Amino acid sequence: MASVVLKDIMKKYGDVVAVSKISLEIKDQEFVVLVGPSGCGKTTTLRMIAGLEEIDGGEIFIGDTLVNDVPPKDRDIAMVFQNYALYPHMDVYNNMAFGLKLRKFPKNEINQRVKDAAEILGIQELLQRKPKQLSGGQRQRVAVGRAIVRHPKVFLFDEPLSNLDAKLRVQMRAELSKLHDKLKTTMIYVTHDQVEAMTMGDRIVVMRDGLVQQVGSPLDLYNKPVNKFVAGFIGTPSMNFLDVILKKEGDNLFLDGQSFKLAIPAEYKSTLLSYVNQELTFGVRPQDLFDSTVSREVSFHEGTSINCTVDVVEPLGSEQDIYLTTGPHTVVAVLDMQTRTSVGADIKIAVDTSKIHLFRLDTEIAII
Amino acid sequence: MNINYPRSFETKSVKLLLFYGILILWGLLQLYPVIWMYLSALKSPADYFSRPFGLPGRWAFENFKLAWEGEARSGSIILKNYMINSLIVCIPSLCILTLVSSIAAYSLAKFEFFGRDFLQSFFIALLAIPVHSVIISVYRLMMSLHLLNTYLALILVNVTFCIPFSVILLVSYFRSFPSEIIEAALIVGCTHLKVFSHIVVPISRGAISSVAIVNFIIIWNEFLFAFVLNPRTKTLTVGVLGYKGAYTTNWTLMLAGLSIATIPSILFYFIFQKNIIKGMTIGAIKG
Numbered sequence: 251m252a253s254v255v256l257k258d259i260m261k262k263y264g265d266v267v268a269v270s271k272i273s274l275e276i277k278d279q280e281f282v283v284l285v286g287p288s289g290c291g292k293t294t295t296l297r298m299i300a301g302l303e304e305i306d307g308g309e310i311f312i313g314d315t316l317v318n319d320v321p322p323k324d325r326d327i328a329m330v331f332q333n334y335a336l337y338p339h340m341d342v343y344n345n346m347a348f349g350l351k352l353r354k355f356p357k358n359e360i361n362q363r364v365k366d367a368a369e370i371l372g373i374q375e376l377l378q379r380k381p382k383q384l385s386g387g388q389r390q391r392v393a394v395g396r397a398i399v400r401h402p403k404v405f406l407f408d409e410p411l412s413n414l415d416a417k418l419r420v421q422m423r424a425e426l427s428k429l430h431d432k433l434k435t436t437m438i439y440v441t442h443d444q445v446e447a448m449t450m451g452d453r454i455v456v457m458r459d460g461l462v463q464q465v466g467s468p469l470d471l472y473n474k475p476v477n478k479f480v481a482g483f484i485g486t487p488s489m490n491f492l493d494v495i496l497k498k499e500g501d502n503l504f505l506d507g508q509s510f511k512l513a514i515p516a517e518y519k520s521t522l523l524s525y526v527n528q529e530l531t532f533g534v535r536p537q538d539l540f541d542s543t544v545s546r547e548v549s550f551h552e553g554t555s556i557n558c559t560v561d562v563v564e565p566l567g568s569e570q571d572i573y574l575t576t577g578p579h580t581v582v583a584v585l586d587m588q589t590r591t592s593v594g595a596d597i598k599i600a601v602d603t604s605k606i607h608l609f610r611l612d613t614e615i616a617i618i
Numbered sequence: 619m620n621i622n623y624p625r626s627f628e629t630k631s632v633k634l635l636l637f638y639g640i641l642i643l644w645g646l647l648q649l650y651p652v653i654w655m656y657l658s659a660l661k662s663p664a665d666y667f668s669r670p671f672g673l674p675g676r677w678a679f680e681n682f683k684l685a686w687e688g689e690a691r692s693g694s695i696i697l698k699n700y701m702i703n704s705l706i707v708c709i710p711s712l713c714i715l716t717l718v719s720s721i722a723a724y725s726l727a728k729f730e731f732f733g734r735d736f737l738q739s740f741f742i743a744l745l746a747i748p749v750h751s752v753i754i755s756v757y758r759l760m761m762s763l764h765l766l767n768t769y770l771a772l773i774l775v776n777v778t779f780c781i782p783f784s785v786i787l788l789v790s791y792f793r794s795f796p797s798e799i800i801e802a803a804l805i806v807g808c809t810h811l812k813v814f815s816h817i818v819v820p821i822s823r824g825a826i827s828s829v830a831i832v833n834f835i836i837i838w839n840e841f842l843f844a845f846v847l848n849p850r851t852k853t854l855t856v857g858v859l860g861y862k863g864a865y866t867t868n869w870t871l872m873l874a875g876l877s878i879a880t881i882p883s884i885l886f887y888f889i890f891q892k893n894i895i896k897g898m899t900i901g902a903i904k905g
Contacts, residue, residue, distance in 0.1 A: 302804070
């Protein structure tokens with residue numbers, strides 16, 4: 251077990267900067283998820299920690315050791331790959347025991363470790379099978395098993411669930427979380443799936459274009475995104491963004507979105523005064539919009555609702571995603587199934603103004 | 619009942635018939651000299667001249683025995699000795715060739731180093747050099763190394779001339795070899811050499827053996843260098859020439875000898891047909 255510290259690490263491919271001066275401190279036993287869209291540098295960062303990619307600048311520490319020039323085999327790490335990377339010519343037992351045999355562990359200990367790992371992962375009966383005789387989920391378990399038999403200081407996961415079907419992915423997600431609780435080892439997990447990030451990570455690192463956008467707990471990222479990118483990336487469906495002008499009438503601030511006027515709660519007034527008459531991006535999560543006729547969750551009054559027209563209704567069973575238009579804006583709302591509406595109908599949508607977000611139009615940085 | 623096939627169907631059938639007709643004719647043209655060789659090898663000398671294209675009047679199976687064991691006279695040609703020579707040249711050549719070309723191909727495919735692309739183009743360029751153009755320089759080189767009439771000379775030449783072809787075939791295979799498997803092995807504690815010997819070679823044994831089999835046929839049938847560099851320790855292909863004398867040629871024994879010489883290649887081809895085709899198409903089709 252060990253902490254992992256990245257200090258200004260950089261990676262370039264020719265003129266393209268894949269990772270740009272990332273600094274990060276991952277505590278011992280922490281489960282950190284690197285998340286971001288394709289090409290954001292998350293996998294490159296993980297590969298640099300593993301030693302599979304040389305770094306062009308900065309320092310990486312595993313525990314107290316500077317590992318910049320340490321080969322992967324001496325970093326005491328284990329990695330699980332997206333496509334499992336099992337050795338096809340070896341059976342499951344040998345796949346798991348290979349690393350221990352290389353390090354000349356006594357045979358008894360190898361047996362014991364493989365047996366223990368197989369028990370944890372429920373693959374005892376698969377030990378004599380070759381990888382091609384296994385299903386995707388079983389292969390994934392073997393890949394994890396191969397990592398855990400070595401009792402490494404740090405586990406690295408590179409999109410390990412991407413190749414599994416949706417149901418198995420949810421199951422394996424829970425199993426990996428349980429595994430972390432059981433092993434109490436530092437884990438760094440890369441995914442492009444924000445649901446995986448939200449459900450598994452103690453902390454999430456959101457990346458974009460080789461830069462860290464925000465580091466925080468899942469709820470921090472959800473409730474207090476630092477910029478429009480993080481706000482849009484975290485949460486399903488994505489946050490609604492509407493271009494508005496902040497206006498002041500008397501003592502009150504409100505957002506003018508052409509087709510609606512939304513009153514700003516007094517608590518934000520001091521923060522927003524300097525932005526009056528400026529164009530801003532108004533963000534609201536689909537879960538913070540309600541049908542004003544049925545919802546009792548928020549008390550509404552004039553200036554907290556928007557008149558919309560229904561474009562698409564997507565019933566999901568427990569709730570429904572409603573796609574709406576209001577003036578030039580398109581909005582998604584997650585409403586409960588009590589709302590009965592149909593395409594083309596008018597609906598009055600209430601906004602929980604205590605949970606709204608405002609971003610600068612130029613820098614996209616969050617104001618509230 | 620009259621069925622009116624569409625016109626396009628009829629045209630397609632005629633085209634197909636023509637296509638197969640040409641293929642069968644071409645196949646027969648290719649096969650005929652080989653069949654002629656085997657048939658003539660089973661003829662008596664009299665039959666050979668009296669009915670050159672017909673079946674033997676008497677099936678002279680003893681030709682094969684005489685060619686293999688030699689006639690009961692001094693200076694007779696004993697093919698089994700030449701076959702042993704061929705094996706002595708072929709087996710070490712293949713071992714060295716397989717080892718060197720697979721390591722070279724793996725390095726070219728999976729490592730980035732200065733001059734890699736040049737080196738790869740160089741291997742391709744080597745393929746374009748006809749062996750006949752270097753035969754004198756190779757001869758002089760072997761002479762200065764005192765290697766003429768040694769097995770080593772042929773082994774070195776065979777390995778050298780087969781390397782570019784093998785490397786090019788294997789590079790395209792190793793390029794498609796999943797890097798994650800290599801990386802997984804590096805992380806669990808392998809050195810690059812161990813990754814190659816414990817992981818890459820066992821997984822790639824199909825591809826490597828395919829290339830080895832293709833090379834076996836090339837080396838087994840090699841004539842020019844064996845003739846020029848090793849006139850004394852003759853291989854099978856050169857040994858068969860001995861039937862051709864200055865004044866007389868024992869054609870039937872020569873053809874029996876040639877038939878024997880081709881048997882290992884043909885057997886090899888039929889046993890490893892799949893591997894040979896795979897070897898020729900390595901990297902061309904995504905597995």
